[in-house]
Amino acid sequence: MGITLAEEIMLLSLDDESGAAKQREATGWAVAGGILLELVLAGRVSVTGKYLETTDATPTGQPLLDTRLRLIETWTRGRNRRRVTDWLTKDHTKAVGAALESLRDRGVVLETRHKVLGVFPTRRHPEADGSVERALRDRLDAVVLAGADPDERTAGLIALIHSAKLGRLVFPDAPRKETAARMAEIADGQWAAENVRKAIRDMRAAITAATAASIAAVS
Numbered sequence: 423m424g425i426t427l428a429e430e431i432m433l434l435s436l437d438d439e440s441g442a443a444k445q446r447e448a449t450g451w452a453v454a455g456g457i458l459l460e461l462v463l464a465g466r467v468s469v470t471g472k473y474l475e476t477t478d479a480t481p482t483g484q485p486l487l488d489t490r491l492r493l494i495e496t497w498t499r500g501r502n503r504r505r506v507t508d509w510l511t512k513d514h515t516k517a518v519g520a521a522l523e524s525l526r527d528r529g530v531v532l533e534t535r536h537k538v539l540g541v542f543p544t545r546r547h548p549e550a551d552g553s554v555e556r557a558l559r560d561r562l563d564a565v566v567l568a569g570a571d572p573d574e575r576t577a578g579l580i581a582l583i584h585s586a587k588l589g590r591l592v593f594p595d596a597p598r599k600e601t602a603a604r605m606a607e608i609a610d611g612q613w614a615a616e617n618v619r620k621a622i623r624d625m626r627a628a629i630t631a632a633t634a635a636s637i638a639a640v641s
Contacts, residue, residue, distance in 0.1 A: 425558075426457070427456035428457045428521045430558055431453050431456050434583075434588070436547055436548075437548075441531065443522075443547075448588055449518060450518045453518055454510050454513045454514040458490075458506070458510075459578055460487055461494070464482050476491070479491065479492075486524040490513070490520070494509065506624070507628050507632045510629065522545075530550060531548065532547065533547055534546045561576060563593075565580065566601060566604050566605060567593065572613050574618050577611065577613040580605050581609035581622045581625070584609050584626075
């Protein structure tokens with residue numbers, strides 16, 4: 423397996439030069455959702471309506487996914503039902519760090535350390551290999567802006583981006599209403615097998631519910 427959905431979302435959120443993450447909160451929900459959707463597509467977990475369960479604990483061979491798979495397996499063990507939104511709430515901030523580490527280990531980004539105000543340590547992740555993001559953005563532009571048909575993974579990626587309201591981050595210069603309408607069309611469309619469409623629908627609903635609960639808590 424190449425770069426994962428979660429890593430793609432994380433990469434799209436990074437400033438190419440400074441390596442700072444933009445819209446970190448929303449990105450966290452989408453990254454955590456991307457890991458879950460990837461595990462669903464790999465047949466390791468199931469998302470049915472509001473609930474999450476482990477169906478196969480066999481490793482995928484992807485460290486980013488397998489770490490989360492082990493955590494989910496432990497978290498769901500012995501429980502009748504666990505809510506997807508509870509997992510997303512538990513994992514969305516940690517998933518960002520895990521995705522960044524994976525991109526660094528792949529050589530896609532670097533890791534630099536700084537101190538804010540000379541006191542608070544922070545890490546930035548500028549690009550090391552810009553070809554990965556260029557290919558990713560070209561793929562998304564072809565589908566969302568030029569009207570090409572998406573494959574299953576691209577449809578899932580766009581659905582996650584749309585659910586977390588990251589459209590302006592990915593398509594900053596495109597007309598907002600038209601871009602949002604096209605992403606919604608793809609998220610709701612018949613681009614994938616029924617089981618994949620169902621997984622995408624359930625993940626979108628979970629991310630929307632989790633982010634709404636987060637905003638309400640802050641308010």
